[in-house]
Amino acid sequence: MPPHDDVDWRTDPAVLDAHRFDRSGWTPDVRPAVVASVRGVAGVQHVLRFAHQTAIPVVARGAGTGLAGAATAADGGIVLDLTGLNRIVEVTAPDELAIVEPGVLTADLDREAHRHGLRYAPDPASVEISTIGGNIATNAGGLRCAKYGVTRDAVLGLDVVLADGRLIHTGRRAIKGVAGYDLTSLFVGSEGTLGVIVGAALRLRPIPAATATICAHLPGAASAFAAVGAVRAAGVVPAIAEFIDAATLTRIDEHLGTDLRARGAAFLLMQTDGAAAEAEADQAARELRRYATDLEVTTDPVEGARLTAVRRAALPALERVGRVLIEDISVPRSRLPAAVEAVRAAATATGTSIHTFAHAADGNLHPIIVLSEGQEPSDPAVQEAADSIFRAALDLGGTVSGEHGVGVLKRRWMRAELGEDVGALQRQIKGVFDPKGILNPGKAI
Amino acid sequence: MPPHDDVDWRTDPAVLDAHRFDRSGWTPDVRPAVVASVRGVAGVQHVLRFAHQTAIPVVARGAGTGLAGAATAADGGIVLDLTGLNRIVEVTAPDELAIVEPGVLTADLDREAHRHGLRYAPDPASVEISTIGGNIATNAGGLRCAKYGVTRDAVLGLDVVLADGRLIHTGRRAIKGVAGYDLTSLFVGSEGTLGVIVGAALRLRPIPAATATICAHLPGAASAFAAVGAVRAAGVVPAIAEFIDAATLTRIDEHLGTDLRARGAAFLLMQTDGAAAEAEADQAARELRRYATDLEVTTDPVEGARLTAVRRAALPALERVGRVLIEDISVPRSRLPAAVEAVRAAATATGTSIHTFAHAADGNLHPIIVLSEGQEPSDPAVQEAADSIFRAALDLGGTVSGEHGVGVLKRRWMRAELGEDVGALQRQIKGVFDPKGILNPGKAI
Ligand SMILES: Cc1cc2nc3c(=O)[nH]c(=O)nc-3n(C[C@H](O)[C@H](O)[C@H](O)COP(=O)(O)OP(=O)(O)OC[C@H]3O[C@@H](n4cnc5c(N)ncnc54)[C@H](O)[C@@H]3O)c2cc1C
Ligand SMILES: Cc1cc2nc3c(=O)[nH]c(=O)nc-3n(C[C@H](O)[C@H](O)[C@H](O)COP(=O)(O)OP(=O)(O)OC[C@H]3O[C@@H](n4cnc5c(N)ncnc54)[C@H](O)[C@@H]3O)c2cc1C
Numbered sequence: 001m002p003p004h005d006d007v008d009w010r011t012d013p014a015v016l017d018a019h020r021f022d023r024s025g026w027t028p029d030v031r032p033a034v035v036a037s038v039r040g041v042a043g044v045q046h047v048l049r050f051a052h053q054t055a056i057p058v059v060a061r062g063a064g065t066g067l068a069g070a071a072t073a074a075d076g077g078i079v080l081d082l083t084g085l086n087r088i089v090e091v092t093a094p095d096e097l098a099i100v101e102p103g104v105l106t107a108d109l110d111r112e113a114h115r116h117g118l119r120y121a122p123d124p125a126s127v128e129i130s131t132i133g134g135n136i137a138t139n140a141g142g143l144r145c146a147k148y149g150v151t152r153d154a155v156l157g158l159d160v161v162l163a164d165g166r167l168i169h170t171g172r173r174a175i176k177g178v179a180g181y182d183l184t185s186l187f188v189g190s191e192g193t194l195g196v197i198v199g200a201a202l203r204l205r206p207i208p209a210a211t212a213t214i215c216a217h218l219p220g221a222a223s224a225f226a227a228v229g230a231v232r233a234a235g236v237v238p239a240i241a242e243f244i245d246a247a248t249l250t251r252i253d254e255h256l257g258t259d260l261r262a263r264g265a266a267f268l269l270m271q272t273d274g275a276a277a278e279a280e281a282d283q284a285a286r287e288l289r290r291y292a293t294d295l296e297v298t299t300d301p302v303e304g305a306r307l308t309a310v311r312r313a314a315l316p317a318l319e320r321v322g323r324v325l326i327e328d329i330s331v332p333r334s335r336l337p338a339a340v341e342a343v344r345a346a347a348t349a350t351g352t353s354i355h356t357f358a359h360a361a362d363g364n365l366h367p368i369i370v371l372s373e374g375q376e377p378s379d380p381a382v383q384e385a386a387d388s389i390f391r392a393a394l395d396l397g398g399t400v401s402g403e404h405g406v407g408v409l410k411r412r413w414m415r416a417e418l419g420e421d422v423g424a425l426q427r428q429i430k431g432v433f434d435p436k437g438i439l440n441p442g443k444a445i
Numbered sequence: 446m447p448p449h450d451d452v453d454w455r456t457d458p459a460v461l462d463a464h465r466f467d468r469s470g471w472t473p474d475v476r477p478a479v480v481a482s483v484r485g486v487a488g489v490q491h492v493l494r495f496a497h498q499t500a501i502p503v504v505a506r507g508a509g510t511g512l513a514g515a516a517t518a519a520d521g522g523i524v525l526d527l528t529g530l531n532r533i534v535e536v537t538a539p540d541e542l543a544i545v546e547p548g549v550l551t552a553d554l555d556r557e558a559h560r561h562g563l564r565y566a567p568d569p570a571s572v573e574i575s576t577i578g579g580n581i582a583t584n585a586g587g588l589r590c591a592k593y594g595v596t597r598d599a600v601l602g603l604d605v606v607l608a609d610g611r612l613i614h615t616g617r618r619a620i621k622g623v624a625g626y627d628l629t630s631l632f633v634g635s636e637g638t639l640g641v642i643v644g645a646a647l648r649l650r651p652i653p654a655a656t657a658t659i660c661a662h663l664p665g666a667a668s669a670f671a672a673v674g675a676v677r678a679a680g681v682v683p684a685i686a687e688f689i690d691a692a693t694l695t696r697i698d699e700h701l702g703t704d705l706r707a708r709g710a711a712f713l714l715m716q717t718d719g720a721a722a723e724a725e726a727d728q729a730a731r732e733l734r735r736y737a738t739d740l741e742v743t744t745d746p747v748e749g750a751r752l753t754a755v756r757r758a759a760l761p762a763l764e765r766v767g768r769v770l771i772e773d774i775s776v777p778r779s780r781l782p783a784a785v786e787a788v789r790a791a792a793t794a795t796g797t798s799i800h801t802f803a804h805a806a807d808g809n810l811h812p813i814i815v816l817s818e819g820q821e822p823s824d825p826a827v828q829e830a831a832d833s834i835f836r837a838a839l840d841l842g843g844t845v846s847g848e849h850g851v852g853v854l855k856r857r858w859m860r861a862e863l864g865e866d867v868g869a870l871q872r873q874i875k876g877v878f879d880p881k882g883i884l885n886p887g888k889a890i
Contacts, residue, residue, distance in 0.1 A: 094674050094779040117678065139623045150621060152630075153598070168866050174775040175807045176595060177844035178584045178634045179851055179859045180890060181871050185597075185630030189623045206680040229539050233562065235651040236720070275681070275728065276721025283720065330619040334539040362620045399622035406624055414624045421613050426626050428877040432870060445625060 001034060002050055006043025010035040019079040022066040024409060025325060025377060030075035032059070037081040041159070041167065041198045047080055048196065049165035057441050060192035062103065062134030065126045067326050068407025070138065070191040070443050080196060082133050089199070091116050096204045097156070097173060102133025102197050109202070118204040121148035124403075125312070133197050139189035141403030143311075146361035147239040147273070148205065150403065152188045159199030160187055163434040173201050186429070191405050191444035194433040208273035211239070212281035213304035216292040217264030221245060224266040225336040227291040228360045231270070231284045232333075238284065240271040241361035242311045245340065248318065248355040248368075252310060255317035260310065264293045268360070269311045271304070314357050318368050322353075325369040325377055327386060329393035330402030333363045342392035343367045350385040364402035390416075406444045414445075446479060447495055451488025455480040464524040467511040469854060470770055470822060475520035477504070482526040486604070486612065486643045492525055493641065494610035502886050505637035507548065507579030510571045512771050513852025515583065515636040515888050525641060527578050534644070536561050541649045542601070542618060547578025547642045554647070563649035566593035569848075570757070578642045584634035586848030588756075591806035592684040592718070593650065595848065597633045604644030605632055608879040618646050631874070636850050636889035639878040653718035656684070657726030658749035661737040662709030666690060669711040670781040672736040673805045676715070676729045677778075683729065685716040686806035687756045690785065693763065693800040693813075697755060700762035705755065709738045713805070714756045716749070759802050763813050767798075770814040770822055772831060774838035775847030778808040787837030788812045795830040809847035835861075851889045859890075 001009040010016075011034050019035045021027040033056070036047045051058045057077035064071050073079055086103035093116040100109055107127040110120040123142035124130060130140070136158070141150045148154075157171025171177065171184040187194055218224045224243050231238060244252070246265040253261050260267055268288070272280035278299050285297050298304055318324050331339045340356060343365070347354040353372065358365040367389055369382055376382075390400045390413040400406075400413040415423055426445045430437075446454040455461075456479050464480045466472040478501070481492045496503045502522035509516050518524055531548035538561040545554055552572040555565040568587035569575060575585070581603070586595045593599075602616025616622065616629040632639055663669045669688050676683060689697070691710040698706050705712055713733070717725035723744050730742050743749055763769050776784045785801060788810070792799040798817065803810040812834055814827055821827075835845045835858040845851075845858040860868055871890045875882075 092777070092779065093678070095777040096677070097777060117680075139627075141621055145621065149598075152627070153594075162866075166866055168870070169864070170867065172775075172844050173777045173842040174809075174844055174847070175778070176586055176590065176775045176804075176809050176847040178848060179844050179846050179855070179862050180867065181639075181874055182584075182597070182627075182630045182634055183867065183870065185627045189627055194626075206677060206682065209680050232541070232651060233538070235562075235654045237651065274719070274721060275725050276719060280720050330617075330621045332537070332540040332542065332618045333620070334537065359621075364619075364621050397618040399617050399619055399624050401624050402619070402621040403623060410624070417624050419614070421607075421611055422615065422625065422628065425613070425628065425877060429626055429874065432873040432877060 004043055004046040006038055006040040007046055008037040010037060019061060019081065020073045022064045022069060022071040024067045024069045024407065025323060026069045026409060028072045030073060032073035032079045033076045035079045035081050037084050039084050041161065044080065044161045044196055044198050045165040045167060047078060048161055048163060051078055051438050052164045052436060055436050055438060057438050059440050060196045062131030063129055065130040066134065066138060066405065066407060068405040069409045070405050070407035072408065074441060083131065085198060088112050093118060095173065098202045098204055100132055100200055100202060102131060102200065104132045106130055106132055106135055113204045114207065117207060119207050120154065120202065121205050122151045122154050132200060136188055136197055136200060137190060137192050138405040141359065141364065143240045143242060143359065145359060146241050147237050152185060154203045155184055155188055155200060156203055157201040158184055158187055158197055160195035161198050162195050163436065163439050171201065175203065189405065191407065192440040193430060193444045194439065208277065209275045210277040210299060211271055211273040211304060212277040212297060212299045213307050214270040214281055214285055214288065214295065214297045215307045216268040216288045217294040218266040218268065218292050220265045221340045222337045223291040224268050225360060227268065227288050229333065230287040230290065234283055234287050236272065236280045236284045238270045238361060239273045240269065242269040243358040243360040244311065244314055245356045248314050248357055251317040251321060251355065252313050255320060256313055269308060318355055318370055321370050323371040325382065327367045327369065327389050328402050328404040329389060329398055329400060330362065330364040331393060331396040331398030335396040335398065336360065336363055338396055339365055339392060343389055346385045346388035350381040352381055352385040354385065363398065408443055449488055449491040451483055451485040452491055453482040455482060464506060464526065465518045467509045467514060467516040469512045469514045469852065470768060471514045471854060473517045475518060477518035477524045478521045480524045480526050482529050484529050486606065489525065489606045489641055489643050490610045490612060492523060493606055493608060496523055496883050497609045497881060500881050500883060502883050504885050505641045507576030508574055510575040511579065511583060511850065511852060513850040514854045515850050515852035517853065519886060528576065530643065533557050538563060540618065543647045543649055545577055545645055545647060547576060547645065549577045551575055551577055551580055558649045559652065562652060564652050565599065565647065566650050567596045567599050577645060581633055581642055581645060582635060582637050583850040586804065586809065588685045588687060588804065590804060591686050592682050597630060599648045600629055600633055600645060601648055602646040603629055603632055603642055605640035606643050607640050608881065608884050616646065634850065636852065637885040638875060638889045639884065653722065654720045655722040655744060656716055656718040656749060657722040657742060657744045658752045659715040659726055659730055659733065659740065659742045660752045661713040661733045662739040663711040663713060663737050665710045666785045667782045668736040669713050670805060672713065672733050674778065675732040675735065679728055679732050681717065681725045681729045683715045683806060684718045685714065687714040688803040688805040689756065689759055690801045693759050693802055696762040696766060696800065697758050700765060701758055714753060763800055763815055766815050768816040770827065772812045772814065772834055773847050773849040774834060774843055774845060775807065775809040776838060776841040776843030780841040780843065781805065781808055783841055784810055784837060788834055791830045791833035795826040797826055797830040799830065808843065853888055
């Protein structure tokens with residue numbers, strides 16, 4: 001491996017092992033040849049030039065928190081570790097703009113933005129542990145998407161190192177622009193298969209003047225989704241609208257010692273924010289009361305944090321019980337009840353244990369399959385359950401991945417979603433950017 | 446031309462002539478061979494299959510209101526007239542979703558959405574005369590972008606007929622989704638060079654509970670932009686924030702009989718909307734008063750319409766004076782004063798008459814070159830003025846087209862903006878979708 005000032009080539013077996021898998025629960029049998037930890041853009045270019053010449057596969061890697069197997073290593077390949085590129089280069093408050101390197105942790109950017117009276121809106125539950133580069137490469141979502149959109153909506157421009165080592169710039173520092181095809185959006189969500197993101201111009205937003213939090217207990221999923229619909233129909237755009245089902249509530253109760261399940265078979269967490277936060281929360285509460293068995297509203301930040309902690313506890317509460325497979329389908333909002341019904345039917349038919357929570361305003365559900373003792377993800381019942389969930393998503397006009405990406409785990413279903421012609425176009429686009437196919441081969445498309 | 450039930454092949458010279466140019470003020474010397482007016486998707490496929498076999502150029506055309514020469518005819522080519530595909534297929538209120546054909550007029554969709562308690566947010570000043578298909582193909586902006594984003598932000602999925610006549614579907618009816626590369630965004634803004642949009646799944650939004658309008662008179666551009674910055678820094682996100690310069694105010698006064706220029710050398714029109722519209726307007730007004738010589742706030746819709754009429758009169762007022770060339774640069778918001786200064790310097794240096802208004806919250810300026818009697822757009826002084834404006838946009842970290850597109854008129858400058866490597870990638874992407882180069886050749890890229 002050719003030496004370079006900005007590159008540490010690491011072959012220590014423990015390092016190789018640690019860079020082999022992500023957080024999807026799926027670990028490939030193979031091992032990378034080397035981990036290239038880079039300190040500068042020139043280092044990234046150096047690694048890619050070498051890989052391009054030698055046709056060695058390269059897997060760009062942020063924090064490895066992905067849930068689709070997208071950052072898992074390629075056999076004998078290079079893992080390009082970008083966590084060393086972690087400078088927040090600039091925050092320009094009047095432009096509500098940040099320029100960052102890809103290895104910056106999402107929460108670190110948000111904290112720096114706060115120092116300038118701004119915030120970084122996209123907030124995947126992994127904010128404290130995932131990188132901006134990974135967020136961009138997966139088009140990560142989060143709770144606040146309901147009002148502020150996904151990662152793509154925060155990306156103005158990118159610096160990208162192409163497969164052959166050339167550095168290009170897409171987009172701009174300005175908010176609007178239509179010169180040329182939208183390559184920025186093409187790189188967003190491309191899971192390291194089109195280029196390596198080495199810099200980003202990101203849009204920040206004002207910190208809302210106030211935030212109000214509502215939690216509601218409801219008799220079931222159908223009434224919960226009807227209630228969310230009623231809130232939107234009343235013209236209120238909540239910043240957050242999270243649904244939790246009965247099975248998950250039981251697990252949270254066990255974990256936190258609460259009595260959520262007893263208070264209703266479904267739970268909604270909502271936030272409104274901005275100058276009208278309180279008025280909007282009151283309006284939302286009026287709608288919710290028509291469906292809810294019990295309801296709390298607060299503008300107190302400490303109380304708000306206590307209520308949101310319930311939602312944040314959902315995944316940890318399930319992980320205590322067993323290994324989890326986190327699914328991530330998205331459907332038109334009106335089809336949420338049908339989707340939850342389909343998930344329930346899949347669990348019953350296959351005898352698997354599935355718990356569901358959802359970003360309700362976006363129609364994005366996370367059915368979580370909790371494996372029983374000794375059960376493997378490859379278990380036929382588990383596979384059948386997952387397949388039923390994906391089929392339901394497509395039948396309902398939705399998608400097999402709302403925010404976690406395709407990686408290796410969802411490729412078969414993605415092909416079903418996109419169809420032959422679109423699949424062929426995707427592969428040809430890949431060929432334009434990466435003619436030798438060295439960038440994250442076998443992933444995403 | 447092979448007959449088809451869904452296609453009228455029209456060769457009447459008056460029809461050919463009417464489909465030769467757009468609203469850019471630039472008319473090509475050439476004439477199309479035929480206008481194909483289609484009634485259905487099958488008709489579009491038929492036309493493209495024929496064009497693909499015979500390698501005849503095809504220019505997709507909505508209403509022809511574009512300002513960049515993008516819809517101008519190709520010599521001996523086919524103009525594919527999509528205005529007959531004008532059905533609003535579906536509005537599903539609970540999903541805040543509309544399915545439309547491309548020839549629907551933007552305002553017609555908005556009116557239909559209103560019947561369901563919703564609205565279509567993107568509002569180019571041409572809403573009443575431009576088509577959704579043209580809006581998507583140019584990624585049109587508008588006044589409300591300041592809060593609601595551009596056309597891209599409203600597009601969930603597309604039906605597209607490819608150059609060879611195949612029909613594909615991109616995106617989805619669901620709000621979120623990350624399966625595969627983002628082809629939807631690639632088609633948005635592609636100005637008819639990658640495929641013909643024959644259907645769109647569009648995101649609607651709740652009608653805001655209230656709207657407040659502010660107009661402020663200020664001593665000059667610098668204080669006006671500082672005032673806009675102060676409003677944003679106060680955490681208020683206006684739905685609209687329009688700037689008008691002194692030269693334009695004088696023309697509006699002549700047109701409407703008002704005394705705007707006398708009340709200040711710059712004019713700001715702002716709107717806030719939503720449940721907190723009034724509170725936010727009061728907050729914005731507090732900030733604006735630190736800069737303004739005079740200010741009005743109203744929540745009365747009739748008064749609001751009277752105030753916005755000033756902004757809407759800007760272009761007509763200039764068109765009374767002479768032929769106009771409408772430029773469209775965009776810069777980071779903090780560089781707006783420098784951009785206005787550069788425009789002023791360009792006018793002085795070249796002796797041209799330039800008037801500027803701007804979507805101030807987005808950093809998007811429209812310097813309008815008003816030609817003198819007998820002056821042509823090709824006049825060297827005019828060209829030099831335009832070149833100075835484009836150069837300034839790039840020097841300030843901006844773009845040569847904020848929302849109107851590249852068409853034929855901005856291709857040279859777009860190349861300067863994108864650089865060689867990105868330009869080459871764009872051409873290769875074009876090659877993937879349109880290997881024979883029949884779709885709107887010589888435009889956009
Ligand atoms: C507890 C937990 C909660 C989570 N919550 C959410 C959530 O709410 N919403 C959500 O969307 N996701 C969530 N995730 C998934 C994951 O955090 C996101 O996908 C995140 O964006 C991945 O970032 P990363 O830095 O870990 O990327 P990695 O896992 O390292 O990589 C992910 C993909 O991006 C590519 N990549 C990484 N960096 C670059 C780069 N600089 N250039 C090009 N390609 C690159 C990789 O090749 C890979 O394909 C969660 C994960 C966990 C463990
Ligand atoms: C008075 C006035 C005000 C304006 N205000 C604004 C404004 O505020 N913001 C703004 O952004 N623009 C504005 N414009 C410009 C223009 O209205 C927009 O660019 C609009 O989106 C063009 O729509 P159209 O239907 O007229 O498209 P056309 O002019 O017919 O076509 C424009 C481009 O889109 C392509 N195209 C059209 N339909 C399709 C399709 N179905 N599939 C594929 N390609 C297609 C054409 O080939 C061409 O490249 C204004 C224009 C005028 C005259």
